[in-house]
Amino acid sequence: MIGERHKTALAEILGADGVVQDCASLAAYENGARYDRGSAALVLRPRGTAEVSACVAYCVREHIELIPQSGNTGLVSGSTPDTSGAQVVLSLDRMTPIFDLDIDNRSIHVDAGTRLSDINGRLEPGGLFFPIDLSADPRVGGMLATNTGGSRFLKYGDVRSNTLGLKVVLADEAGTVVDLLSGLRKNNTGVDWKQLFIGTSGAFGIVTECVLNLERLPRQVSTAYLVPRTGTAVMPLLRAMEERLGSYLSAFEGMSGNAITATLAHVPSLRNPFQNGDVPNYVILAEVSRSWLPRDDEQPLDAVLETVLAEVWGAEDAPLANAFVGPAREMWALRHALSEGVKHAGRLVAFDLSFRRADVLAFCDWMKLELPSHFPDVAIFDFGHIGDGGVHFNLVVDEARAGPVDIAFERRLRDWVYSIAVDRFGGSFSAEHGVGRKNQAYYDLYTQKKHKDLAAGLKQLTSPGRLGSVCFG
Amino acid sequence: MIGERHKTALAEILGADGVVQDCASLAAYENGARYDRGSAALVLRPRGTAEVSACVAYCVREHIELIPQSGNTGLVSGSTPDTSGAQVVLSLDRMTPIFDLDIDNRSIHVDAGTRLSDINGRLEPGGLFFPIDLSADPRVGGMLATNTGGSRFLKYGDVRSNTLGLKVVLADEAGTVVDLLSGLRKNNTGVDWKQLFIGTSGAFGIVTECVLNLERLPRQVSTAYLVPRTGTAVMPLLRAMEERLGSYLSAFEGMSGNAITATLAHVPSLRNPFQNGDVPNYVILAEVSRSWLPRDDEQPLDAVLETVLAEVWGAEDAPLANAFVGPAREMWALRHALSEGVKHAGRLVAFDLSFRRADVLAFCDWMKLELPSHFPDVAIFDFGHIGDGGVHFNLVVDEARAGPVDIAFERRLRDWVYSIAVDRFGGSFSAEHGVGRKNQAYYDLYTQKKHKDLAAGLKQLTSPGRLGSVCFG
Incomplete structure (x- = not known):
């Protein structure tokens, strides 16, 4: 899809080892971290800013479409070529010396x-x-x-x-x-x-x-699992922790019972940490940390966290049903395994949403009520960052009952979830994964015309050439 | 300078009390917080976004130049009209209900x-x-x-x-x-x-x-004055404090002996806090704070700070010559009075510079060596925010010896200081005061052509009308 003349010219800029064209080597650059499969005409591997500049100038002059690729760990088809076979990937994987x-x-x-x-x-x-x-x-x-x-x-x-x-x-x-x-x-x-x-x-x-x-770097870390009394107790709990722990509080992560159960079932190295193995409906992983080494005259951080939890527990209308301090490595291991774990529960349709902080749980509660009547064979396996309003809202489709997930079904499901998240709850359809090809349709749908016009103007002003997988204009 | 037709039209948008035109009332909007004296054709005082929008639309269509004004506390002539008498001030002073x-x-x-x-x-x-x-x-x-x-x-x-x-x-x-x-x-x-x-x-x-x-909000605060052993000890001192205090450290402010002495002399309510009244060459105000209320089982913050200072003092090659913990209100009173204090030392020519953190003191040291041979009757009264690389680099001219400061002299002095700060030390000519009319010439001088072109394009894209005191294009 790209002529020999271009290959020769680009090899002159980068050296022969800077241009990848054999199929076997291309594969690693063509496939994304999840699902995504594309086809590249060529991969360019510059070794510094000057080589990037020379490649880009050549490609712009020759109207060659460039897809910049970094670690290729993204989940929105932002760093991989489409299936046309016409796009050239510019990989940063040799840009490391500085x-x-x-x-x-x-x-x-x-x-x-x-x-x-x-x-x-x-x-x-x-x-x-x-x-x-x-x-x-x-x-x-x-x-x-x-x-x-x-x-x-x-x-x-x-x-x-x-x-x-x-x-x-x-x-x-x-x-x-x-x-x-x-x-x-x-x-x-x-x-x-x-x-x-x-x-x-x-x-x-x-x-x-x-x-x-x-x-x-944190030198002292202490973690606890907190079980809120109800869904509506999560925000009072966060407020109580922020009030008493201030800058010590370094994470306040929410994990749904569904996500925990699926993960414990599919990652054998994880121990079930809950009493009698009963996984609660919702669990918060709270972390406190300090960057200095322990000092003799200072209360240990575990004790600080326990004191604070006792205070919160003892308050009138206490938002806590249960809480226990435990080893940070083990507690985080469960949290970090959730993303893998939920993939084993069935066919995953994942959303990376964000809201004002109080609306994360409000949105999830609303969904628990309404989803079954709209999509009966879809279950919610959410987890996320309650402290900043982000939620990895994962839906798992029971394909045994619903039949295989096809593109039309996934599109219907996505359309519906995003409309609730954005229109009803004022949320964002991409909290931290970016736009990518995968979210282009939702960018087009939810972005005001004025913002698109500004973006198109900015594009002309900065990089009029064909660059990247997203069209913001 | 502005026709009756415009006055009538704007009064229709804002009501009669939303348009200021009598000389006595205009003065408060025409004069800046320091030196700055301008002349406004009119002042508009909208009460909400819709009124701002209507005023702006009218003025853009009628080619009337608008200067937005907020609290008018800035120091770079950013919020006041020029002396032409043709500019209209749009004040935000009634935009407060939300x-x-x-x-x-x-x-x-x-x-x-x-x-x-x-x-x-x-x-x-x-x-x-x-x-x-x-x-x-x-x-x-x-x-x-x-x-x-x-x-x-x-x-x-x-x-x-x-x-x-x-x-x-x-x-x-x-x-x-x-x-x-x-x-x-x-x-x-x-x-x-x-x-x-x-x-x-x-x-x-x-x-x-x-x-x-x-x-x-901080609920516990503790402060100390630290006297570094030498100028080059300031960065090791900051590193030692950050290492031991992490997120507790909420300020690390530098004050030159000159600035302290001038301020103590001119603000009678301040007590000289130094032994025998001997003001050191350079003093750091360090603050630590916590947002929670004191807990019984927790070491008081003063004691934490004292422990840490003792540790730093006891280290080999200790960067500290002296240090004492004292009442926060009093210690901050001196720091916050510096800006007023140095104004009484003579004719002030003030700079708001920033550098990579280590270069604040390197720049000041270089200036102490070189300034006297270039500008013999000018003394340095610096203070600033060592923790983030900002420095209020104040020069005071001895007018009894140098003669009165005229525009040409101030321009020469400014040109020279900025050239050292920007060209030699890679610093910024405006750390936190913005550009304004006062820094327009330095924006023009130190901004790359590409950046100006981008800014001019962005201006056309967003607000093609005549808005604000600065031309970024």
């Missing part, structure tokens, strides 16, 4: 192809980390493109609020490089251009390097 | 004319606050337009990272209202448009309402 730590500034300058685990592995001895906690291990360019949140958003914020600088290649005929790498924490001298390239799936430019804020 | 607290979401929806002190005064009984700590008391629209940082940026971040939503009126012929008020903490469904309107001085639209993130 690793420039500024200890005094608590920041690091890295290439966009660096893996999250590499950053944090190399920083650990110095007691620092990039504080985005994910179940996956993406490369940082993709984290920027989707503005990932993760399990500790409540304490540290998202990728956006931890980004101090970027270098970006625009998809214009020159492959213009925009240097926004200053690394300053404060700078109000005009438009903060880096914001346009965060969370926009690479449509306005390819991020090639970045400067990230680092935080002190 | 005050809609969402306790569960820890957020508040307010009108852009609401004062910071009003927000925090009304929130205090509930134990919440908008965590931007300033010496001034601006209205929130201006805080958004300049993206203010303040003294507790280190712990809570800037206005940008605490903004969940905006409503904006664009300067086009329709006065288009863009609603970005969702209040979601996570939403990655396209361009995060609100970022364009934060820190850009109202050039791309007038923010009329916003949703702000709230934090738990």
Whole structure:
């Protein structure tokens, strides 16, 4: 689908080993982390910003469509080619050499192809980390493109609020490089251009390097499972914990009984932590943490958490039915296994929604009442980040009863869930996974015309070339 | 300078009391917080988004230049009219009725004319606050337009990272209202448009309402003055404090001996807190805080701070020469008086700079060596936010020796200081005050052509009308 002339020209820019064209090697770049299957004309593997710029300039001039790909761990078909066979993947997987730590500034300058685990592995001895906690291990360019949140958003914020600088290649005929790498924490001298390239799936430019804020690594961690008295007790419980624990509180994650049960059944290494094995309807994983080493004269963190839980439990109208402090590793293991676990419960149709915080449970409760009459053979296996309003709203279809899930059924189900989430509850149809090809139809449906017009104008202004899997205009 | 026809039309939109035209009443809107003196054709005082939209639409269609004004506490001539007498001020001072607290979401929806002190005064009984700590008391629209940082940026971040939503009126012929008020903490469904309107001085639209993130109010606070052994000991000291205090550390402010001495001399209510009254060359005000009420079984915060300081002091190559814990109110009173204090030391030429954190002191040290040979009768009275790299670099001219400061002298001095700050140290010429008319020349000088082109395009796309005191294109 792409002529020899282009292959030769691109190999001149990148060297022969920078251009992948044999079918066996292409596969890893064509297939997404979940379901997604596409077909690439070619994969380009530049080794630095200058090579990205040269590739982009060539492709824009030759009207070749580029799909930037980072760790390819996303779930919305944002980083893989479509099935046309005409798109060229630009992979960041060789963009890793820069690793420039500024200890005094608590920041690091890295290439966009660096893996999250590499950053944090190399920083650990110095007691620092990039504080985005994910179940996956993406490369940082993709984290920027989707503005990932993760399990500790409540304490540290998202990728956006931890980004101090970027270098970006625009998809214009020159492959213009925009240097926004200053690394300053404060700078109000005009438009903060880096914001346009965060969370926009690479449509306005390819991020090639970045400067990230680092935080002190937690040195003391304590976790508890909390069982709220009812669904409506979850927000009073969160308020009570925030009031008493303030900046200690680093996670407040919700797990439905369905999600827990499915995960315990399918991941044999997990122990059922609940009394008599009875899984409650809903469980909160609360984490408190401190970044300093334990001090002799200081109450241990487990004791702090126990004191606070006793206080909350003892209050009038206590929102707690049960609570127990336990080993952090084991408690998180269950939480991090949920995503895999629910996949085994049946055919999964997954949603990454967000709401104002109180509406997460309100939405889930509404769905529990209404879903059965609309989609009788679909069950809810939700879990998520109550502390920031995000919920991985997973629906599992009983295919034995409903028949196999076809595209029309999935589309009907998605349309209905999104309409409730967005129109009725004022929520977002993509909390932290971005748009991608998968959510394009919902972007088109739920985005106001004025916003689309602005996006189309911005696209012309920055990267008029064909770049990325999403059309925001 | 503005015809009766326009006055009549605008009075029809706003009512007679919404249009100010008598000289006595105009003065408050024409003069800035420091030095700035302008002349307005008219002041418009809308009472809500719909009225702002109608005014803006009229003015754009009639080619009338609008200057949005919020609390008018800024220091860069961003919110006042120029001296032409042709500009119309659009004041937010009657935009205050909305005050809609969402306790569960820890957020508040307010009108852009609401004062910071009003927000925090009304929130205090509930134990919440908008965590931007300033010496001034601006209205929130201006805080958004300049993206203010303040003294507790280190712990809570800037206005940008605490903004969940905006409503904006664009300067086009329709006065288009863009609603970005969702209040979601996570939403990655396209361009995060609100970022364009934060820190850009109202050039791309007038923010009329916003949703702000709230934090738990500190319930325990402890402060200390730290005297670093040398200038180069400041960063090791900050690192040692961050390592041992983590999220407790809520401020790490630097104060030069010059600034302290001038302030003690001119503010009689302040007590000299130093042994024998000997003011050190440089003093850090460190604050630790916790948002929960004291618990019986918990070590008091003063004791925590003392333990940590003893540890830091006892270390090999200790960066500390002296340190003492003292009453927070008194310690902050000196810090917050510095801005006023240095004004009494002579003719002030003030700079609001920022650097990577280690470069604040490196820059100040360089200046101490080099300034005397370039500007012999100018002394340095710096103070600032070491924890986030910001420095209020104040120069005081001895007019008795140098003669009165004229425009040419101030321009020469500014040009030289900015060239060192930006070109040599990679710093910013405006950390948290924005651009304004005052910094327009430095924006023009230090902004890359590509960035100006992008800004000009963005201006056409959003607010093609004449809006605001700054030209970013």
